Amino acid sequence: CVMKINRLNKCAHTELVSCVGWTTADELFSCSEDHQILKWNLLTNETAVVVKLQDDIYPIDLHWFPKTVGGKKQATAESFVLTSTDGKFHLISKTGRIEKSVEAHRGAVLAGRWNYDGTALITAGEDGQIKIWSKSGMLRSTLAQQGTPVYSVAWGPDSDRILYTFGRQLIIKPLQPSSKVLQWKAHDGIILKVDWNSMNDLILSGGEDCKYKVWDSYGRLLYSSSSNDYPITSVAWAPDGEVFAVGSFNTLRLCDKTGWSYALEKPNTGSVFSLAWSADGTQLAGACGNGHVIFAHIVEQRWEWRNFEITLTKRRTMQVRNVSNDAVDILEFRDRVIKASLAHGHLVVATSLQCSLYSTKNWNTPLIFDLKEGTVSLILQAERYFLLVDGGGIYVYSYEGRLVSTPKFAGMRTDILNAQSVSLSNDTIAVRDKTDEKVVYLFDAQTGKAIGDGKPFSHKVSFLFPKIHTCTAKFKKHWLALTLSVCSLLFSLSLSLSLSLSLFFVFFLGTMVHTMAWNDSANILCGIQDTQFAVWYYPSAVFVDKDLLTKTIFTKDGSEFSRTPHILNYVGAQVSVRRADGSLVYSSVSPYPALLHEYSGSARWEDALRLCRFAKDQTLWACLAGMAMANRELTTAEVAYAAIQEVDKVQYINFIKDLPSKESSLAHTLLFSGHVQEAEATLLQAGLVYQAIQIHINLYNWDRALELAVKHKTHVDTVLAHRQKFLQVFSKKETNKRFLQYSEGVEVDWEKIQAKIEMELAKERERAANSSVRSSVASRR
16 A cells, blocks of 8 residues: 545645644645634545634644434434534534634643543543533543543443553543453553554554554553654544554655554645545645645555456545556546455456446456445455445355345444444355354345344354454355464354254364465365464365364465464465565466365266375365265275375274165265264154164164164164173173163063164165166156
């Protein structure tokens, strides 16, 4: 990204400009010590005086009343709060009329901020007090009193906590009286400005020690800048939380949320005392010490996918470059570009009023439709659909521009949804609940309805550091990877959801996984695990054969990625990683696993075997073993397990292949994967009661074996005989009351039992033969 700075007209204020605030994306109000409030129109490049304040009012801070109040969205902001040096704050209408002036503090009112729903106003004063006021300006409470001035204050994302400065320290105070206050030393000099972003829950601070820092909401330092030449006089998060701006003397800097700098400008403006982003996050305004108001917009944003590179060259212009043949296309838009996304062969561009869809095969004829809301905050893409998030909701569209669904859940706040809390696959949407961070809602992308019985997936540990991705596997199974935080340790787990049964199966894939991404086309997951770069070639192995999982993981040293890297994407055989210093690192992954997934998905098992024999890689053989067993392709599975020296499993697969009936074969395949209940249900449904009992005898599930025998009034003596034999081997006496009870009335005769078993197996063989004959007759017809 690059910032382009411009000033409208000449210096319109005659004194220091103390604060600025946007009403719309193209209109800004500024306040100055010359007692004037000016309105700047960026479309016409005109400046007009809104009102001249009384000579004793010297403005310090300005904050517009929120546009969204109680779920209702206003077109523009209609009033703002203005704090001043005389100890008052003033509620002023858009026309410049002072609706109310309130005596708030002794000395200057240094900051005033509305909460996110406009129900409360907080002010901070030179007298060290922090007060909360109603919308109409009535005092509700004094939140804090301290001996030093409070220079800056910010609301927490849910408007339930307050962040404020206390000399060199930062304090987070919950509004609930009994809650614990968090306080820590943040800077070596007095802290002048803070900001708290509702999207990423990160805190930004700048002080007289000439440094700016990024913190999480627990007071942990995530980034500290080197010492600048002058004190940091202003900081501001962009609305989407992806970037922030820092102002100092003759300095304006644009930074990534992790701290590294995108751009540094040195305008001749004096100190930048206040910074404000437009609601769409495309423009930045600064209040300057020499009377100027500077405006900056972000250009040179880049998007990459396979052989295409797209650059936002101007606010309404994109350049498309095909690096394989150096072909260049220019895309022009009617309005300025707010958000864009490039993936799965399509470019999705959201402007202030429209959404444009381009295919990478044809850049000349976009599909364009109007947006319901002006400000799109998030675009996500999958192969079939893409998803837009704005102030009104979540919308799923097809690439033909058709609205597919609008998923919703109770208490959903779209203003705080971002790429870390929403994920999209071809048929599933996952949304992390902000109000309860232990919950993830899952929706059908086609209908927008909650999957299964409507209950969300929940975990006993909060998704404190979530990174959610979905990937659709074959056979109507959905795979969801989640990262959770437990005592500062990050765990990654995989979830499979069966639509028909609405069952969740959860397994841990690994610990200390800091960042991860799914492959764009295959069920392959990559992540940075502690200091290692790891690729789970077949994470679904945990549902087929848990022992295979460790054999399907590829790892290599991840020191090249440095501290706290972030995986941007995993496309084809290339993983893009953003290092902490902002540099991009590309890591190549073997293309064979993705090819193996393709062969497996299209049942090309001979090709899969040839690939493994060519690659001579044990990891690939392990993947094939799992894929073959998942698809019940026993011959291929036998070869793959033999290649990785799993002799016992090869023998069991041969046993399954020799079983007389399809039902028995299916049941033992399920048993191979550890699904005992499903195996039992399959046999009972087919009327193979003895075989179901024998499964539990072999697994030493004696109680269940006896329960089935008694329930179906057959083979009780078989269960008792095997139980007695088991106890004799270990020289034990029977202590189970149920077995003692049935032993009294049942005679154990091994010859009779063997005869009954032979009869059961003969019946099964006969049924299997008859079924085979019926199938062949039906096929001839």
